[in-house]
Amino acid sequence: MARNKYPEETKKKILEVARELFYIKGYDNTTIQDIVDNLGGLTKGVIYHHFKSKQDILEKVMESLGVSDEQSNWYDNWQGETGLEKIKLQILKSFQNFERYAILYSAEALLESPRLIGDVYLSTLNESANYLKVYIDEGIKDGSISTQYSKELSEFISLMMNMWLGLNIISFSRQELEERLYFLKNLLESINIPLIDDSIISATLRLHDYIQKRK
Incomplete structure (x- = not known):
């Protein structure tokens, strides 16, 4: 087999095709x-050269x-005037990303895997929380966040x-999800962290409705 002169382009094409198929057919219903079949003559060998498995493709998608387009990583260049506003806008942006x-x-089968749940838990504590702490520290410095416990707050x-809401949104009824959101809103406000507002709650409920209609 001839050597691929453009490996990054090939990898990008695989991700584009997989993204479209996962969205239209669903991850569980899409095979390698x-x-x-949608790669225009490429083989399974090419896919496995770039990705370990279908799950690996999903993670990259x-x-x-x-x-x-303005970011090299999800934690770069959050928009907003203060640390608190940057976190709020990033949460809102996340829940508006219906695709x-x-x-x-x-x-669905993957989301029930104890191993995946464990991986998400460790990633949340070891990566997501550390990146979030940067913006919490910024909020402490600019006065928009008041806490002595930036590390603990970022982990919480x-x-x-990611876990109490993110992985479970579709398992809740709309009312259950709304109650969780208002509980979290009130809990954070009780420690002077007004992070969850009505726009975030509305966006999350719209996401729930959208996902339920697709099922």
Whole structure:
């Protein structure tokens, strides 16, 4: 087989095709062969040269959907005037990304995997919380966030958004989700962290409605 002169272009093409198929057919209903059939002559060997598995492809698709054109990583260049505003806008932006969540929740079997849940938990504590802490520290410095516990707060918010809410949105009824959101809003406000507002609650409920209609 001739050596691929443009490996990054090939990898990008695989992710584009997989992203479209995962969104239209769902992750569980898409096979590696489906991806191959839409790659214009490429083989399974090429896919496995770039990715370890279908799950690996999903993870890379999810990463790409979490990054805007202005960012090299999801945690870079958050928009806003203060640390608190940057975090709020990033949460809002996340829950407005319907395509990303539609693909995630189409991987129903994967989401029930204890190993995946454990991986998300560790990633949340070891990565997401550390990146969030940068913006919490910025908020402390500019006065928009008042706390002596930036590390603990970053871990708490990350776990609540990624696991207590994020992985479970489709398992709740609309009323249950709304109650969770207002509980979290009131809890954070009780410690002077007005992070969850009505725009975030509305966006999350719209996301829930959208995902339920696709099922």
